Amino acid sequence: MVSSHIHIFPSHRCPAMAAYVLTDTLLDSSLPIASTSRALPSSATRGQPGSSTLLPAASTGAGTAVVCAVHGQDTTIQDQGSRWKPTVCVLLGELINTGTILLGKVAVDGGMFIFSLLCYRSILGVIFIMPFALLLERGKWKELDTKALVWLSINAFVGYSLPLAMYYYGLHDTSASYGVIFSSLTPLFTFVLSILLGMESLRLKSKEGSAKVVGALLCFGGALLLSLYSGKELHLFTPVIKGITKSSNGVAGGQHHMRGTLLLLGDCICYAFWYPIQVKVLKVYPWKHWSSTLTCVLGGLQTCVVGIFVRRDKLAWQVGWNIQLLTIVYSAALGTAANYWLNLYAVEKRGPVFPPMFNTLSIVFTMVLGALLLGEGITVGSLLGSALVFSGLYMYLYGKARELRAKMTSG
Numbered sequence: 442m443v444s445s446h447i448h449i450f451p452s453h454r455c456p457a458m459a460a461y462v463l464t465d466t467l468l469d470s471s472l473p474i475a476s477t478s479r480a481l482p483s484s485a486t487r488g489q490p491g492s493s494t495l496l497p498a499a500s501t502g503a504g505t506a507v508v509c510a511v512h513g514q515d516t517t518i519q520d521q522g523s524r525w526k527p528t529v530c531v532l533l534g535e536l537i538n539t540g541t542i543l544l545g546k547v548a549v550d551g552g553m554f555i556f557s558l559l560c561y562r563s564i565l566g567v568i569f570i571m572p573f574a575l576l577l578e579r580g581k582w583k584e585l586d587t588k589a590l591v592w593l594s595i596n597a598f599v600g601y602s603l604p605l606a607m608y609y610y611g612l613h614d615t616s617a618s619y620g621v622i623f624s625s626l627t628p629l630f631t632f633v634l635s636i637l638l639g640m641e642s643l644r645l646k647s648k649e650g651s652a653k654v655v656g657a658l659l660c661f662g663g664a665l666l667l668s669l670y671s672g673k674e675l676h677l678f679t680p681v682i683k684g685i686t687k688s689s690n691g692v693a694g695g696q697h698h699m700r701g702t703l704l705l706l707g708d709c710i711c712y713a714f715w716y717p718i719q720v721k722v723l724k725v726y727p728w729k730h731w732s733s734t735l736t737c738v739l740g741g742l743q744t745c746v747v748g749i750f751v752r753r754d755k756l757a758w759q760v761g762w763n764i765q766l767l768t769i770v771y772s773a774a775l776g777t778a779a780n781y782w783l784n785l786y787a788v789e790k791r792g793p794v795f796p797p798m799f800n801t802l803s804i805v806f807t808m809v810l811g812a813l814l815l816g817e818g819i820t821v822g823s824l825l826g827s828a829l830v831f832s833g834l835y836m837y838l839y840g841k842a843r844e845l846r847a848k849m850t851s852g
Contacts (some may be wrong), residue, residue, distance in 0.1 A: 448631055472615040475725025517742075527787040533801045534783040541776035543814065544611060546617040548768040554757040555609045556748025558769060559602070561760065563741030565773030567734055572640035581728040585735070589726035593735050596715070601740035602747070605713035607704040616817045619667065623705040624663055626801050629657045629837065630713040640717075646764040647844075649847070652840030663826040668702050670819030768804050772778025793845065797838055801831050 443739055491752060582613050607683030612620040615807075632653065635641040726732055750758070789798050811817040 447852055452745070485592040492538060508775075510570070510777045511763050513541075526792040527795060530783040530787045531796050532802070534780050534787075534796070535802040537775045537780050537783075537805060538803040539810060541772050542612075542621050542803070542807055543810060544764065544768040544771055546612055546811075546815065548765050549609050551615045551764060553765045553768070554752060555606060555613075556744045556749065556751060557603050557758045557760070558609065558765070559744040560741050560748060561769045562773050563601070563737045563744065565769060566737040566777050567741070569778040570730065570734050574728075574734045575592055578728045578730050582731050582735075585726065585731075589722075590735075592718070592722050592725050593732065593741050596718050596732075597739035598734045599711055600715035600719055601736060602743040604708045604715070606744070608708040608749075609706060611701040611704030614697040614704065617815065618804065618817060618819075618823065618827075619701075620705060620805050622708060622827060623664065624642075624820060625804060625830060625834060627709045627712045628659055628797070629660045629833075630709045631716055631779060632657055632837070634713040639719075649840040649843040652843070653837050655839030656833040656835070656840060659836060660830050661833075662829075663829030663833060667823060667826035667828060668824075670822040672825075674818045674820045675824075676818075731819075798835070801834060804830075 545558075548558065575780060584818075608620065608624075611623075636643060642650075643654060709788060723729070752817070760769065784796050808819060808823070808827070812819050
């Protein structure tokens with residue numbers, strides 16, 4: 442029997458935060474496997490913290506029914522019927538992710554102060570998330586104590602303030618397609634961390650264990666190829682937006698490639714450490730909607746304090762009716778709230794491995810639209826590295842799917 446706990450907080454890179462955080466956490470076998478029925482509680486289960494379990498209802502395959510037992514009640518999730526709806530939801534989520542990444546790239550390269558972006562985005566995130574907390578977890582904020590507040594502060598720092606700052610600074614130094622490829626490596630970093638911490642064994646003699654290890658090696662090889670080899674640049678498109686990658690101080694983005702690579706790696710490492718922290722947060726404060734809301738509030742306070750320390754001029758905090766305001770609103774409304782529910786629906790209908798199968802689409806969308814709209818170069822090295830990352834990610838997902846299937850059938 443596999444217990445299930447998950448904390449969902451809107452993600453930075455797309456994002457999504459909700460999308461990437463939800464699916465990445467589900468992929469890591471060393472962490473709890475989520476039961477999606479708890480994310481949308483019924484009238485019988487609302488307001489009740491606790492564990493939920495995934496139990497097998499039948500053999501896997503087309504038409505499989507998965508029964509989620511939540512607090513003693515069974516909710517059957519059918520894989521039959523409306524099969525196109527989860528696919529459409531995931532595709533829309535990947536398109537939203539692409540828009541979030543491209544808008545973020547344009548905004549930071551245009552001179553937007555990154556800490557003001559993070560601060561304002563967290564404020565809007567609170568506005569979009571708090572209604573769910575008030576409706577679904579009414580009055581549960583009263584259970585917040587000092588210990589929970591400390592862990593929520595750590596959660597906000599490791600899962601929001603620090604990785605987002607590194608991500609956007611790394612995005613400024615590299616390109617949108619480069620950033621999204623490194624974002625897709627987060628589950629692999631989590632897998633390696635779980636092995637180093639003794640939370641998971643390699644199990645090389647099993648097919649699923651071998652597939653996960655080979656997939657991780659292919660992904661890291663692709664990332665290494667992307668970092669060290671460029672090759673010939675392919676001019677496939679004429680950029681629609683010209684000159685947008687110049688910042689306000691006249692420095693073009695992408696001039697510190699190695700620094701940007703290290704920052705993006707730091708972002709992935711932060712998220713690898715963040716998932717175990719979420720497990721601890723759920724133990725001390727199990728109300729996920731209020732936990733997400735308070736994490737947004739604390740993350741906003743942290744980025745505001747650091748931002749004021751870095752830059753105190755009013756110009757850094759001013760936002761006009763321009764691409765900067767669009768980036769803030771888009772990332773909070775679509776990249777956070779809409780993407781959260783789209784991926785939640787897909788996981789509920791098709792299982793936790795389904796959304797990550799489409800993660801590579803955001804890489805393709807970002808590479809094509811980045812070249813078409815922003816004039817980002819597509820090189821031979823980026824194509825070869827992306828192919829390795831794609832192959833490794835799907836190999837890893839294959840191993841993870843077999844592992845989840847084995848756990849469910851042996852429950």
